[in-house]
Amino acid sequence: MTILAIVLGISSMFAVISTVQTAKQVTMQRLELYNGNADYSILSERDAFPEEVLDLVLKNEQVSSATGLIHKQSYVEMDSPEHSLDxxxxxxxxxSTLDNELLSLDAVSGDIHEEGLILPATSAEILGMKVGDEVTFRVPDGMKEIKVAAIVKDTPLLEGPNDWDDATNRNWRGIVPLSTLQQWYGLDQQIQEVRMHINDQYAMDPVVKDLHTALQPYDGVYLQKIVLDEKQSNQLEDLYFMLYVIGGLAMFISAFILYNTIFVSIVERKSEIAVMKTIGYTPFQIKKLFLFEVLILSVIGLIIGVPIGFGLGSVLQSGLFSSFQSNIDFSMDYQWALAASIVLGVAIPVVASLIPVTQASKIDIIKTLKKVPATNTNMSKWRSVAGGILILLSLLLTFVNNVLSIGSLLLGSVLFFPIMVKGITTLVLRSSLLGFEGKIAANNVLRALNRSSNMSLILALAICLGLFVSSTFTSLEKNIDKSVTQSFGGDMQITSEHSLSERDAGRMSATNGVKDVHLYKERNVTWVTEQQTRQFSIIRTDLEWNAEHPLFHSIDTESDKWKDRLKEGGILLGDFAYREWGGSPGENITIVIDNQEHELEVLGKVTTNQYGGYTAFMSGDPFDELFPGVLSYKALLTLEDGYKEDSIKNSLVTSYPFDFSEVQTVDEEVNKQERALPGVKSLFNGLLFIAIVVSGIGIINTLVMNVMERLREVAIMRAVAFTSFQVYKTIFYEALIIGISGVLIGIAMGIFTIFLNAVTTSDELIGFTIPESTLLLSIIMGIIVSAFASLIPARQAVKHNINQALKQE
Known part of the structure; x- marks a missing residue:
């Protein structure tokens, strides 16, 4: 049982670590694939710029590779009336070219160097297209046909919908020759972007300065450093942390079971240890003896647990990535997980065994051989008093910090736990609910209270943590609509292919059902920390529009004059960006524009759904002064009451078929986030299930030890007409008391933890929410696991030979 617990702990830890590392690796790989090994991009504040800029870059011997790009919106002509135009x-x-280091396309079929359309495999399968098919596109100049030249493996550059329903939120993607797209859209000798890789033989700064100088004659054209900042698309630190906590809990439980096993083993072998010391064994030799036993258990656990961890990690990673509904090909990043599992899989059990092993080395020879009873200090008053004080202190700490408050509650509960188990067991003892066998079982629990409460505590901690995590997800699920709508900026967001003018806003306002249109600007910038260079978007904010239709809310600043200071040139950071920045209000953040550093005062942090909170906001005039020439490519729309978002979206798409690259309604964004949470929540419930199962193994271990110590007593009971069924019932009730104590106290701890978090958290989306499904799952699983835990020790007690047991001391 101990080895099984270690195996589950190691496999859970391996699965969690490998999942987090794989997710981070996949995010970086996707960024690298999307940006194609490029160091810098040449962009324009206008819709396009002359292709001669690309020629200028290609002639620069310091640039090893460069590619010109255009992105344009089109429609696939298909005989499928069941699918909307959208x-x-x-x-x-x-x-401009596929023959350089800036692009990585892996052909599944066809030839990527043949002129034609290149599609990703998933999109080609859904659209029913194959190499050689003629595809008709509707473009501004009419219908155009092109042959499918190649189908490639899915890649971030061409990431499209997973199915037709997903196509309402995401565009299909394809690659065609630059000249073809220039011809179709009347952009002769025009491009929208140049990506380049600078030769590694040259220092970066002089090359950048030369390029910056060369671009000055071109109005609105600028150089942008490409930063592989995973935070732009991967704000999952909180998710990773919770995964680590639950995976660590499984390992902690297994270590606690090992501690219990070694402790009981030492108690059973006290006389043997005393004899060993009388014949010359030193304390160090005795320590070495037991530590060697622990190492054997750990190595066996590693040999079995790591392969199981590979399988569990694969399931966990597939579930995590599918929750976010992306076409992700991944290979498990297991190197760090393997190293950590080997180190922790040995270190944690050794550390867990140090206390009992040290006690073994200090056994008193005379007292042990004379069988002098040890003084029971397990229920010492200081532990109970300290536990009670910490539980009360957790309420006072709600005014200080939620981490300290919750930590105080959990530590206090651990110290006070034996008292709580004793109280529940005493109630069972005094009641007749479980009959005579139940009273015997309650007495048995009280006799081994410390050991029994330890295993009940582990079950309680698993349930407490499960309820806490599930409550967080449940709160987020309930408040997704609020989270999105209070910082969406309106009812609909539009990203345009070309710059938007007030005339364009007026045309959109004329659409039936559109109430108002607001154009806004944003600029992608790099920002510098002490550790690295990062990248996010700064959004130009109209405070009047934001007051009615906020893009951000819950301003956390040290001054209520933030609006005046924002108009003077300060900056507000989204909550995630603020946390990554790590500074305080009033300090400056450094951003880089055109290779020049600028200092901006951070006024505070705001809560926003834009870019997951990894963004910043500036007022109009300071933004225009810092970024002259930036045009609006985004619009926020509000709708008249009684009009449906879908119908207005279809009207806009039909009226402006080639103008908008993205049209997103608030309901679509809500649905998108709602689809992701249940899958992630299921992963955590699965890990919680493993933690409860490991707790059940601990209960089995405890009961087996209890039964082994009472074999003579059980034999006497059977000798005076106690039936086998009554023995089964006695041990079953003992397991039930331990399990129900863990369930009840765990639920109480969980609800109290949820309350403290709701009171102390600064996140207004996290409220006091009791997850009913997880609560019910915890009760059922706790009782079932406890019931099954009684079978092995009960069978052991019944099958043991009575004569041998009666002769046992």
């Missing part, structure tokens, strides 16, 4: 949008990317 679902047939395909965003085409025109590339």
């Amino acid at each position: 679902q047939k949008r395909m965003r085409l990317t025109g590339l």
Whole structure:
């Protein structure tokens, strides 16, 4: 049982660590694939710029590779009336060349160097297209046909919908030759972007300065450093932390079981240890003897647990990635997980065994051989008093810090736990609810209270943590609508292919059902920390529009004059960006524009759904002064009451078929986030299930030890007409008392923890929510696991030979 617990602990830890590392690796790989090994991009504040800029870059011997790009909106002509026009949008990317290090396309079929359309495998399968098919596109100049030249493996550059329903939120993607797209869209000798890789033989700064100088004659054209900042698309630190906590809990439980096993083993072998010391064994030799036993258990656990961890990690990773509904090919990053599992899989059991092993080395020879009873200090008053004080202190700490408050509660509960188990067991003892066998079982629990409460505590901690995590997800699920709508900026967001003017806003306002249109600007910038260079978008904010239709809310600043200071040139950071920045209000953040550093005062943090909170906001005039020439490519729309978002979206798409690269309604964003949470929540419930099962193994271990110590007593009971069924019932009730104590106290701890978190958290989306499904699962699983835990020790007690047991001391 101990080895099984270690195996589950190691496999859970391996699965969690490998999942987090794989997720981080996949995010970086996707960024690298999307940006194609490029160091810098040349962009324009305008819709396009002359292709001669690309020629200028290619002639620079310091640039090893460069590619010109155009992105344009089109529609696939298909005989499928069941699909809307919106679902047939395909965003085409025109590339000047495929023969360089900036692009990585792995052909499944066809030839990527043949002129034609290149599609990702998933999109080709859903659209029913194959190499050689003629595809018709609707573009501004009419219908255009092109042959499918190649189908490639899914790649971030061409990531499209997972199915037709997903096509309402995401465009299909394809690659065509740059010249083809220039011809179709009347952009002769025009491009929208140049990506380049600078030769590694040259220092970066002088090359960048030369390029910056060369671009000055071109109005609105600028150089942008490409930063592989995973935070732009991967704000999962809280998710990773919770995964680590639950995976660590399984390992902690297994270590606690090992501690219990070694402790009981030492108690049973006291006389043997005393004899060993009389014949010359030193304390160090005795320590070494037991530590060697622990190492054997750990190595066996590693040999069995790591392969199981591979399988569990694969399931966990597939579930995590599918929750976010992306076409992700991944290979497990297990190197760090393997190293950590080997180190922790040995270190944690050794550390867990140090206390009992040290006690073994200090056994008093005379007292042990004379069988002098040891003084029971397990229920010492200081532990109970300290536990009670810490539980009360957790309420006072709600005014200080939620981590300290919750930590005080959990530590106090651990110290006070034996008293709580004793109280529940005493109630069972005094009641007749479980009959005579129940009273015997209650007495047995009280006799081994410390050991029994330890295993009940582990079950309680698993349930407490499960309820806490599930409550967080449940709160987020209930408040997704609020989370999105209070910082969406309106009812609909539009990203345009070309710059938007007030005339364009007026045309959109004329659409039936559209109430108002607000254009806004944003600029992607790099920002510098002490550790690294990062990248996010700064959004130009109209405070009047934001007051009615906020893009951010819950301003956390040290001054209520933030609006005046924002108009003077300060900056507000989204909550996630603020946390990554790590500074305090009033300090400066450093951003880089055109290779020049600028200092901006951070006024505070705001809560926003834009870019997951990894963004910043500036007022209009300071933004225009810092970023002259930036045009609006985004619009926020509000709708008249009684009009449906879908119908207005279809009207806009039909009226402006080639103008918008993205049209997102608030309901679509809500649905998108709602689809992701249940899958992630199921993963945590699965890990919680493993933790409860490991707790059940601990209960089995405890009961087996209890039964082994009472074999003579059980034999006497059977000799005076106690039936086998009554023995089964006695041990079953003992397991039930331990399990129910853990369930009841765990639920109480969980509800109290949820309350403290709701009171102390600064996140207004986290409220006092009791997850009913997890609560019910915890009760059922706790009782079932406890019931099954009684079978092995009960069978052992019944099957043991009575004569041998009666002769046992």
